[in-house]
Amino acid sequence: MTANHFPQAHTSDNELLEPMQAATHAVARFLNGAVVQTPAATTWGDFAQRFDALDKPAADLLREHLSPLRPQAAWGEEMETELPASGEVWVVDALDGAVQFLQDMPYWSISVTLVRDRRPVATVLHSPLRAETYTAAAGHGAHRNGRPIQPSLKTDLKISLLGTSQPPTIAAEPEAIAGAGRSLSAVLPFAGAVRNLGPTSWQIADTAAGRIDAFWEYGVDDSNLLGAALVAAEAGALVTDLACRPWQAGASSFLAAPAQLHDQLLKILNTSATP
Template identity: 30%
Template sequence: MKEPAVTDAPSEQNQARDTPADDALIAELLPLALEAARRAGALLRDGRPDDLAVAATKSSPVDVVTEMDIAAEKLITGYLAEHRPDDGFLGEEGASSVGGSGVRWVIDPLDGTVNYLYGLPTWAVSIAAERDGETLVGVVGIPMRDETFRAVRGGGAFLNDRPIRCRPAPPLERALVSTGFNYVATVRTHQAEIAQRLIPRLRDIRRGGSAAADLSDVAAGRLDGFYERGLHPWDLAAGDLIAREAGALTGGRPGTRPGWDLTVAATPGVFEPLQTLLEEYGAWHD
């Protein structure tokens, strides 16, 4: 299945200067995103039932939606709509509206659902606000790590209240890189073949299970890079901004934005050789 490329994550750091009106809008959006992520994270962390049920499947029987995914998205969209009723929404669990304000919220209420289902700690709430196809605000909350990553366009990236930067670039052979795998078996098999070819060229590969968390960890200097095929806008919108504002480079295939075909984020010096290898190995096709 082919998905359109994400339209809210430019492949190069945006250099545009915000106007006072932009600054005022960003100052309004960021606290709302932070509070919505906090509330959803608390719901997911504290409200997880012992007998958590799968509510539906998506791309395959192993790609699941739980009752908590749906509840968290309703909480987020309800809170944001209460404060900004004219904004649009794009959410993983079905929230979709154009709105009339020019602002759209791109939401993954529970990124890493399978981790959550199994009681693993790496799952995240991802909320981004975009205007005219450009992300202005990104928040990724990782409740089980007691961490909230945030960024605004041109304002740097933060972990809780601490500024963060990506790591200094190592040689590619000493780079620690994370990736993700599709839930469709044939696609996942191809992705495993790509990882097998990459491993001898890198320090090692990790698989965390949440693209939003992986992108945030690139921003925090915990990873040298991240790549994945098959990400939707809600998977990467917030994390992409956070990574870029922390000094990382992001893109898709050479000359394109991050999106369904490929998403790459890495510290400068690792980004280009990693992207080049992924292109050479055909990481962008099923």
């Protein structure tokens, strides 16, 4: 994937949020009208066919709405995004949580992020079934349905709800598989509960809003993490890798947490890093 440089005169990142929301709402109308086939697919071919029948027209709708906003931006799609060193790219997932959607479960959403020079600058995450939308633009804070959000105020891991997940390509990352297993074993004795509640991006946005107290993941997962990382950072959470470096695209680990929980989790996760 290549990207062209964006023009100097353009709508600001914050002003893009409204038409980005309109794009996700158009996709929501399409997906809300879709009939989930039952029983669930029993072969990969059947699953892929059902997924493509929904994802392709939904992605086309996003392209139709977003391309005029940044005509020079490249187009990235989930699991195929290779970010260029410079320029703008739309990183989108028209059906984030497709596995759940096709199982007739409610844990899915729509994700749209504008990335510039490998950094997210504007993002919209929309959950049609919850009628909720997370938005963030660099330097303008993070919001849910137009209201500012902030991370959890908890200080005690024993009463904390933590989230974790895995990248869709984790089978190709044996170190991430091992890290995920070790970290879960390390965290469980200290946490109130650990859950995987659907799309990675939405779980991190819920962490930004204090519904989930912290979230971690092993593996490279740029397409799911870019927009969510912006929401979390703009809400005031610490967003790092597990070496406590600011998270950036290409990192092999991720942690989003309020400051008072971040250090506690980082120590536990790093203790688990050595087999």
